[in-house]
Amino acid sequence: MAVEEGGVARFQCLIQGVPKATITWERNRPALPPGDHRFTLLPAGILQITGVQRADVGSYRWVASNVANSRCSQEAQLAISVSAPKLYKEPMILSGPQNLTITVHQTAILECIQPASHCLLEPTRWALHRRGGDPGAGNWQPHDLGRLGETRRGLRVRCQPAWHPVCRTAQGILMVQAPPEFVQWPQSVSKPLGSHAIFTCVAQGVPEPHLIWLKNGKILVPSETIKLTHNNSTLLLQGLTVGDEAIY
Template sequence: MAASPARHGSGAVWGLGVNTRRDNAIVTADLWVRGGSSAAVSSPSGRVAQWRSASIVAPRLKRRAPLPAAIVLRETESELSFLQEPSDVIAVRDRPLMLHCQVRGEEPVAISWRKNGAPLAAGGRIRVLLNGTLLIGSFQKRRDGGDGDVGEYDCAAQNRYGMLVSRKAKVALASLPKFYTHPASMSVDEGGVARFQCQINGVPEAQITWERDRQPLDTGDSRYTLLPMGVLQVTGVRQADAGVFRCVATNIANTRYSHEATLNITGTTASYKEPVILSGPQNLTITVHQTAILECIATGNPKPIVSWSRLDGRSIGVEGIQVLGTGNLMISDVSLQHSGVYVCSANRPGTRMRRTALGRLVVQAPPEFLQWPQSVSKTAGGSAVFTCVAQGVPEPHLIWLKNGKVLMPGHNVKLTNNNR
């Protein structure tokens, strides 16, 4: 949808342009304004991108000098731009933390920092180095009902042309609370399938390993499959697999052990058993270029054959596709085209008897700019237009900033499309 530019009595000109694409939403936004602005774009997933600033310069004119009709596009070294912006980081309690901020532009350039939108006062544990880096000498966790040093930080650079604000960097505290899911004891026929799972919320994500009888598990055995979501699968179980299992979670904050679970082997069975899917794929949301693992483990006698398909009938393909263990699907370097509902089927050999389980894979793309605003030189009283185009999944939300502050529509400012 597009609307032709309209001219209003105030002399301000504004318009609306929308351009969308189904697989990767494209957002176009125009800003018609007198003044200088920069912009940022974010998505519901919390990811944010920001472009370099664009400015409007009104040249000084002698009295009664005629107003030039042309708009002059220009880009100079006087304008501020970031060489390095602060990035998301996980801090460790009582250890130092640094957030970097490097800016290019005409000197002098003043660097300041904000936490959760409020100015951050330097002093004591908190210092701003000469190169603009923020140093927190000893990171502290929440206390007295506050969040301590945890929060969102951004740096602001200012010179005589205006102010430019960086992306927001999320600073979290490393932690490893107790397990919220522990492995459960089970009895399995010899030759059958065993599955244990433990779950824990760690920051950063904990590395999970397993022990049997309090000794590290031999993961070189092809019958053992470890999945990143804290799952241990054992296929073709033997008497030697019997024992007490537990998982170990480790990250930079701590190491924790789960409760113990016993695996009992009950003996060989020759009786017929219909296919059963012990655990099927779970709904999963990830970002492009990450790896997706969809679990599917089945048991039965005779041993069922596990296969995968898409509910929409499209081919899964072969590039980047791998089967882990006896039926888990791994997709490396996922793209938007991998989004969909996946079907795991457990078939009894030689028959049409089967069991199925479904899981939805959602692939998101972080916001990125396709078109940036350009700086212009304008006479006082004239009109200028800044245009940006961004794409991402989900559809990004565009935000305009002027000298580091969110720009709101007014009598001389018009914002179009997606500036909700």
């Protein structure tokens, strides 16, 4: 790729292996200089170089190693492009946020990359639209994306170059999944014959968990006297008999 001096370069390489490979990037064969904050390694095998300098020009490749073997990718060239200087340019998004599914407490990294010459006055603005609404309805809200790990709802995120009257946006969907956990457990009861018993079990998670009832370790099948309601969270046993005595 060729980018303007001071711009952003982005290389991506995908690899599979068991166990998971250790990844390093090289420029002109030696490893990239450690401690240079301009070089960022992102998930999914992405190398991002911000504030590109003439010293960054060269050949880049990815080296993946595990106990089985080491592999080197093909080389990609980074060059400096020259363009006529302009004070203003219509905004352009080189790489926008991708759809992403993670679990709670994981880190979500969302990209929105513009050419350096398009970021003269203000940085990119981020906004979100919570799940369940119409993303075209205009009710996007600015948000601190650093707090998204605390939510369990689906979010549609959008980045937008803020300063130019011409609007360019890119959006992706972030789904934050949560493992099932019980909010309410069924309580033991003692009932006379012929009466009825109710057990309640409530669980939450994303996606919404499916509840299955067991009787003495075997799946309980609904019948005329066994009723499951409220998305299987309530179990009703009617006309109790001796055979209903069990662990549920």
